[in-house]
Amino acid sequence: MNITDLFIKYPNAKPCQDHRILDAGDIFVAIKGSTFDAHGVLHEVIAKNPAVIVVQDSSAFSKVSAPKDFKGEKIIVQNSRAAFDQLCHAYFGSPSQKLFCVGVTGTNGKTTTSHMVEFALNQFNLGTGVIGTIDHHYQNKKWETHLTTPGSLEFYSRLRDFVELGAKALSVEVSSHALDQDRMSSCEFDVGIFTNLTRDHLDYHGDMEKYFKAKEKFFTEILKNSPKKSKYAVINQDDAYGRQIQIPKNVQKISYGGSGSLPAGSLPKGTDLTYEILEQSFAGQRLNINYQGKKYVSQIQLSGQFNILNYLATLGVLLAKQIPISKSIEIFSNFTGVRGRLEKVANNKGIHVFVDYAHTPDALENVLKTLVDVRRESKNGKKIITVFGCGGDRDKGKRPIMGEIASRMSDFAVITSDNPRTEDPAQIIKDIEAGCAGRKNYEIEADRKKAIEKALNIAKNGDAVLIAGKGHEDYQIVGITKYHFDDVEVVKEFLG
Numbered sequence: 001m002n003i004t005d006l007f008i009k010y011p012n013a014k015p016c017q018d019h020r021i022l023d024a025g026d027i028f029v030a031i032k033g034s035t036f037d038a039h040g041v042l043h044e045v046i047a048k049n050p051a052v053i054v055v056q057d058s059s060a061f062s063k064v065s066a067p068k069d070f071k072g073e074k075i076i077v078q079n080s081r082a083a084f085d086q087l088c089h090a091y092f093g094s095p096s097q098k099l100f101c102v103g104v105t106g107t108n109g110k111t112t113t114s115h116m117v118e119f120a121l122n123q124f125n126l127g128t129g130v131i132g133t134i135d136h137h138y139q140n141k142k143w144e145t146h147l148t149t150p151g152s153l154e155f156y157s158r159l160r161d162f163v164e165l166g167a168k169a170l171s172v173e174v175s176s177h178a179l180d181q182d183r184m185s186s187c188e189f190d191v192g193i194f195t196n197l198t199r200d201h202l203d204y205h206g207d208m209e210k211y212f213k214a215k216e217k218f219f220t221e222i223l224k225n226s227p228k229k230s231k232y233a234v235i236n237q238d239d240a241y242g243r244q245i246q247i248p249k250n251v252q253k254i255s256y257g258g259s260g261s262l263p264a265g266s267l268p269k270g271t272d273l274t275y276e277i278l279e280q281s282f283a284g285q286r287l288n289i290n291y292q293g294k295k296y297v298s299q300i301q302l303s304g305q306f307n308i309l310n311y312l313a314t315l316g317v318l319l320a321k322q323i324p325i326s327k328s329i330e331i332f333s334n335f336t337g338v339r340g341r342l343e344k345v346a347n348n349k350g351i352h353v354f355v356d357y358a359h360t361p362d363a364l365e366n367v368l369k370t371l372v373d374v375r376r377e378s379k380n381g382k383k384i385i386t387v388f389g390c391g392g393d394r395d396k397g398k399r400p401i402m403g404e405i406a407s408r409m410s411d412f413a414v415i416t417s418d419n420p421r422t423e424d425p426a427q428i429i430k431d432i433e434a435g436c437a438g439r440k441n442y443e444i445e446a447d448r449k450k451a452i453e454k455a456l457n458i459a460k461n462g463d464a465v466l467i468a469g470k471g472h473e474d475y476q477i478v479g480i481t482k483y484h485f486d487d488v489e490v491v492k493e494f495l496g
Contacts, residue, residue: 003054003075003083004090010051015087015153022048029054029084039063046070056080081182088152089186095159096188099167100126101228102317103187105174105218106195106236108363109310110148111472113195115338116314117171123331124323129162131155132173133357134339134472138162149178155187176201176214185222191320192223192251193234193313197241198362203395212241224248234316236309237271254319256312258305272319273312277305282344282352282374282464289315291325298329301336304370306363340471342367345488347495350461355487357471359391359418361401364468368409371464380462383411387455388468389448390432392423399428400435406442407435410466412458413442416451418469419477448476452490467491 006027007013016026019041028050030038038045039060045053052073055061061074077083089096102117104110111133118128129138131150136143136158143158149172150158162170174192178184197212205211219233231250236242237257247253256273276288284301287308300311311332318328337343345353354371358364371384386406390399406413415432417425425446436442445451452467459465467487470476476485 003077003086006052006073006087007090013051015084015091016050017084017153019045019048022050024049026050027052027054027087029080029087030056030060031080031084032056054080054083079182082185085152085182085184085186088156092156092160093163094188095156095163096170096186098163099129099159100169100191100321101187101189102169102171102191102193103174103184103189103218103222104172104193104195104313105176105179105215106193106239107198107200107360108358108366109195109306109313110173110175111357112307112338112341113193113310113313114171114173116310116332116335117193117317119335120314120318120328120331121169121171121321124318124321126169126321127167128169128171129158129165129167130171131158132171138165138167141165147177148173148175149183152183152186155184159187174218176211177204179217179222180205180214187222188226188228189223189231190226190228191232191234191317192218193317194219194239194242194245195236195310195313196239196362198360199398199401200360200395202397212244215241216245219251220246220248223251230320232316232320234313234320236313237268238309243268252320254316256309256316258309273315275308275312277308280374280377289325289329291315296325296329299333301333303342303374304366305373306366306370307342338472340473340488342370343471343488345491345495347491349459349495351456351459351495352462352464353456353459353467353491353495354464355467355471355491357473358388358468359470361398361405364388364402365405365409367466367468368405371466372409375464382462382464383459384409384464384466385455385459386410386413386466386468387416387448387451388413388466389416389418389420389425390428390469391419392421392425392428394421396431399431403432403435404437405435407437407439411441412455414451414455415442415444416448417446417476417478418448419473419475420479421477422479425478448485449490452487453494456491456494 013027016022039057054075104114118130121128133148232252233247234254237255255271257271274290279286287298289296289298340357343355358367474486475482
């Protein structure tokens with residue numbers, strides 16, 4: 001039996017995984033989480049008289065006292081998370097069937113790429129809903145978000161909202177946590193994008209191989225099993241993990257990569273989309289885009305090679321939609337970027353101030369490399385000043401790595417707090433400082449507002465100040481309390 005057939009038998013039932021809000025007549029799915037196993041509270045579930053109980057642990061019912069009291073159905077599945085996802089998709093009317101669905105996964109670049117995809121598809125009259133780190137939105141309608149990729153119930157509910165509002169497409173950030181937890185395993189994707197894989201979330205996954213396998217699952221399982229007729233995997237060939245991804249036979253591959261960003265011969269022959277930088281500045285870049293033996297000149301209002309790769313990934317999506325590359329390139333001269341992603345903060349002091357979400361070693365190095373490259377081309381010898389910290393209760397191993405990168409690539413760095421959460425900010429800073437390798441081109445200021453002020457006071461006309469780690473976030477989490485804090489607002493307060 002297909003588990004979604006339960007809605008034929010119980011048309012008024014809704015899927016539920018939280019026994020505390022379960023109503024009589026619902027379909028309860030027992031999920032084993034990292035800290036709580038719902039199989040252990042079946043006695044409470046039974047007391048609420050659901051229509052169906054779905055379990056993964058076949059011995060769960062035998063452990064419940066007086067199981068005969070339950071008159072509903074008992075179903076055993078191999079993967080209760082996947083079963084819950086299926087039920088949620090069906091409950092909300094299988095909305096992904098009605099949308100051109102694009103998923104973006106990778107450590108860095110998900111937000112920028114998903115917004116570039118939205119921008120591009122909107123230009124071609126495919127109204128696009130976005131689900132990601134900043135928010136969920138369709139046109140002017142917005143919903144707050146707390147996770148990069150929400151749980152199944154919220155995810156498919158939002159897709160239904162998009163459909164009802166008239167959306168024709170979806171652009172969603174796909175996190176490794178969501179993939180590991182089967183939060184969107186039933187979504188019928190048309191295109192999957194892989195941006196890159198670098199150190200992050202090892203507090204959850206344990207090691208890079210497990211982290212990679214979680215990401216690869218998007219292509220080898222979800223995209224493979226999608227019933228859409230034409231499916232595409234848009235893969236970054238600059239990334240070593242991108243070159244390892246196994247693409248299923250029923251999925252077409254569109255590859256992209258750089259020119260000069262890898263050692264000679266490293267970029268696989270036949271890479272579909274490549275580029276050459278003709279000019280670059282803090283205002284943007286002029287490029288040659290190479291596709292099928294032809295060169296197309298393109299102008300984008302984004303800095304950095306990493307943003308060029310995000311741009312190429314978006315061009316790959318449009319190719320999957322059978323839109324000629326010449327038309328795709330034309331529209332991007334008007335794309336001005338994403339909030340908190342190398343966002344330039346205007347001021348009358350002549351300082352180039354950027355706020356960026358970079359909170360991993362790779363992201364921080366890429367952003368600083370962009371500033372270094374632009375400075376080299378401008379030949380003005382101005383300084384690069386970086387303000388950054390690391391989040392608490394997260395992967396501690398990346399802290400000294402980021403300290404080393406910031407102190408090596410900046411003329412001066414101010415090490416401060418990010419979201420310390422329940423950790424001691426001083427200890428987090430000490431972990432970061434361990435990577436500075438005896439350099440003396442940094443100061444410590446735990447108060448983030450004072451740290452930003454210090455960096456801006458040091459900066460002179462023409463200098464670049466990078467404020468990294470929080471990007472679009474308008475809060476700071478200290479302990480378990482969330483306070484309002486916005487890097488852009490702080491900069492404007494000091495510089496006007």
